[in-house]
Amino acid sequence: MSLVTGLSGGGAAAPKTRRSGGARPPAATARRRGGRRPPGRRNLQGWLFSTPFLVLFGVFMLFPIVATLWMSFTDFGVRNVRRPLEAEFVGLGNYAKLLGDETFRTALFNTAYFVVVGVPLTIVLGLLVALLLNNGIDRARTFFRVGFYAPVVTSIVAVAVVWRFVLDPSDGLVAGLAAELGMKAPDFLGSETWAMPSLILMAVWRNLGTVMVLFIAGLQAIPTEVREAARLDGAGAWHELRRVTVPLLRPTMLYATVITTIGYLNVFEEPFVMTQGGPSNATLTVSLDMYREGFNFFHMGYASAMAYVLFVVIMGITVLQLRLLKDNTR
Amino acid sequence: MSVPTASIRTASTPGGRRREGRVRRPVLYALASLGLLVMAAPFLWMALSAFKTRQDLTAGPPVWIPSRWTLDNFGELLDQLDMPRYFMNSLVVAVLVTACNLLFCSMLGYALAKLDFAGRSQVFGIVLAALMVPGNLLILPLYVLMSRLGLIDTYAGLVLPFAAGAFGVFLMRQFMKSVPDELLEAARIDGAGEWFIFWRIVLPLVKPALATLTIFTFLGSWNNFVWPLVATNDPGKYTLPVALATFANDPNRTIAGGNGMLMAGSLLVVLPVLVVFVILQRHFTQGIATAGLK
Known part of the structure; x- marks a missing residue:
């Protein structure tokens, strides 16, 4: 299509190059047979194309990463927002304080709870839905896929506001259903026992679609011959799933598990909107604790230490997962 | 809903290898539809509630479909x-x-x-x-x-x-x-x-x-x-x-x-x-x- 136009347009439109900026006179390169450029110029061009990204990366990612580390060793407080360099160096003081911080320990526990229950649920349900939609259903496939994926594209905040009402003990959807069945629903978000499971349920509901799409793509990459061979060898549906499909889905499963875990370790919006970390810190997560310390109390040095602890935990778990789930058969 | 369509379709699928599918398929469609309903429920609840009157929103046994559709909430x-x-x-x-x-x-x-x-x-x-x-x-x-x-x-x-x-x-x-x-x-x-x-x-x-x-x-x-x-x-x-x-x-x-x-x-x-x-x-x-x- 545009392949041809692009090619033939190349010569004819060459004079335009100057106007589009950054290009050398066309004649200069035309003389050089084979169109090879000297290495110096090639390097320059590569770096010119990289510049915008690298500048933005340097200012808005690399600098903050280093600055967070520096801040975590200082008593950076609200007055330092105006005079950052006057923050006092406190060494490992913030980290030492974290060790004895009861609230932070609760936040760590809650985040672990969220991840340990939420990730397997999301992965297993996502796999089941993918299998159902890929193998079990041939009509209206797109319709079902769109439906299961829809929560992924919506704003977490809006969805959390909706779920808060869905779980409302007096006027909510679940309470209404329970009433129709003659039961009484608990006050989900107001109970220390039920608040966290409710948030997990919502997260599973919202992230199921991503995992499903990944698994469907993975399933479609499995050659039909492999499955047919298994079937000819007399493998039942369960056996085929367990011995053929799931092992072949391993790379997909690894990727899905890693991204879901990273996402869940950073969980913030759900407790922020639905419970504000309550009741009595039952849904306070590390991110929420960090946000509060940093932006409600302006203990920014202390919050930076939290951010780094979370970061190290995330890196550690990711590396561990890559090791454990790696394909050892090759 | 989609269950009958499914079984008709499966019946017309050629090949004996899919025999078991004839029994299973309606069940699978029912499962998928149920899952879809659960996924859509919060959205439906949101959309319906946005048009409910104050009385409907706080009614004892909840009102599923608004008894009177209103734009008051948006206003x-x-x-x-x-x-x-x-x-x-x-x-x-x-x-x-x-x-x-x-x-x-x-x-x-x-x-x-x-x-x-x-x-x-x-x-x-x-x-x-x-x-x-x-x-x-x-x-x-x-x-x-x-x-x-x-x-x-x-x-x-x-x-x-x-x-x-x-x-x-x-x-x-x-x-x-x-x-x-x-x-x-x-x-x-x-x-x-x-x-x-x-x-x-x-x-x-x-x-x-x-x-x-x-x-x-x-x-x-x-x-x-x-x-x-x-x-x-x-x-x-x-x-x-x-x-x-x-x-x-x-x-x-x-x-x-x-x-x-x-x-x-x-x-x-x-x-x-x-x-x-x-x-x-x-x-x-x-x-x-x-x-x-x-």
């Missing part, structure tokens, strides 16, 4: 919240973020895929590392930086940290690798400059990738919450999610009928995205699959 919401303004803020930020990403990510994607320069693998390493960095690690010093630059409560402050995402670079690189080298060599022999090749030859060839990147970046920005929450103090600069969350958590909000207003607000945030998603759904699933598997 009250617009009285209390300047929704058009938040909508504009979200839109401007999302458009700017998307435009920046389209340009900057494809530029670097092109360099990484097609330009053989010293340091290329190091730059690619940076991109991969950037994919792993969680936003939580950045917001504290970013806030300080933006305050020092006077960019709190500005569009620039909301856009710049997201102007070139690593995901976009990765995506563009993967797609641009599939553009044949001969094509670029031919253009070089014809005397085309690198920018010309990038802009006139490569970009038109990776339009599907650009579409995917547009959708994901726009959506990511539209739904983004933590940074806009931190980087705005002036309510006039709130984006939609920040305005909605602040309103939902405001203890002074009138409780009676409050849920109706919140559902109306959520509907206004979610509906445009859902409509666009249904129209463009193919690009979504392709994008995720590409990013995940390539």
Whole structure:
């Protein structure tokens, strides 16, 4: 299509190059047979194309990463927002304080709870839905896929506001259903026992679609011959799933598990909107604790230490997962 | 609903190998439909509740279908919240973020895929590392930086940290690798400059990738919450999610009928995205699959 136009347009439109900026006179390169450029110029061009990204990366990612580390060793407080360099160096003081911080320990526990229950649920349900939609259903496939994926594209905040009402003990959807069945629903978000499971349920509901799409793509990459061979060898549906499909889905499963875990370790919006970390810190997560310390109390040095602890935990778990789930058969 | 259709269809499927499917298929359709209903339930509840009267919203056994459809919730919401303004803020930020990403990510994607320069693998390493960095690690010093630059409560402050995402670079690189080298060599022999090749030859060839990147970046920005929450103090600069969350958590909000207003607000945030998603759904699933598997 545009392949041809692009090619033939190349010569004819060459004079335009100057106007589009950054290009050398066309004649200069035309003389050089084979169109090879000297290495110096090639390097320059590569770096010119990289510049915008690298500048933005340097200012808005690399600098903050280093600055967070520096801040975590200082008593950076609200007055330092105006005079950052006057923050006092406190060494490992913030980290030492974290060790004895009861609230932070609760936040760590809650985040672990969220991840340990939420990730397997999301992965297993996502796999089941993918299998159902890929193998079990041939009509209206797109319709079902769109439906299961829809929560992924919506704003977490809006969805959390909706779920808060869905779980409302007096006027909510679940309470209404329970009433129709003659039961009484608990006050989900107001109970220390039920608040966290409710948030997990919502997260599973919202992230199921991503995992499903990944698994469907993975399933479609499995050659039909492999499955047919298994079937000819007399493998039942369960056996085929367990011995053929799931092992072949391993790379997909690894990727899905890693991204879901990273996402869940950073969980913030759900407790922020639905419970504000309550009741009595039952849904306070590390991110929420960090946000509060940093932006409600302006203990920014202390919050930076939290951010780094979370970061190290995330890196550690990711590396561990890559090791454990790696394909050892090759 | 879809169950009878399913069994008719299966009956007409040729081949004896699928015999067991004849029994199983209706069950599978029923399962999938039930799952879909559960997935859709919160949205349906939101959409119905947004049009309920105050009495319906607080009725003892809940009213499923509004006994009288009303737009009062939307009216009250617009009285209390300047929704058009938040909508504009979200839109401007999302458009700017998307435009920046389209340009900057494809530029670097092109360099990484097609330009053989010293340091290329190091730059690619940076991109991969950037994919792993969680936003939580950045917001504290970013806030300080933006305050020092006077960019709190500005569009620039909301856009710049997201102007070139690593995901976009990765995506563009993967797609641009599939553009044949001969094509670029031919253009070089014809005397085309690198920018010309990038802009006139490569970009038109990776339009599907650009579409995917547009959708994901726009959506990511539209739904983004933590940074806009931190980087705005002036309510006039709130984006939609920040305005909605602040309103939902405001203890002074009138409780009676409050849920109706919140559902109306959520509907206004979610509906445009859902409509666009249904129209463009193919690009979504392709994008995720590409990013995940390539």
